């Protein structure tokens with residue numbers, strides 16, 4: 601299986617529906633994107649995932665950082 605967002609093949613089954621195997625949730629080890637197998641093709645199919653939201657793991661180091669939390673005021 602391939603991650604729809606970053607095209608990594610490091611995808612794991614995260615969980616399954618408690619009854620009837622009605623759905624499964626997968627998670628990408630590379631970008632932490634997670635999705636349910638019953639979602640529409642524009643979410644689960646890497647070819648149809650919105651190109652504006654695709655990620656390239658080679659660029660992760662250049663992505664914006666979360667601002668550091670300032671020290672508490674006294």
Ligand SMILES: [Zn+2]
Nearest residue numbers: 603606628631
């Ligand atoms: Zn991914």
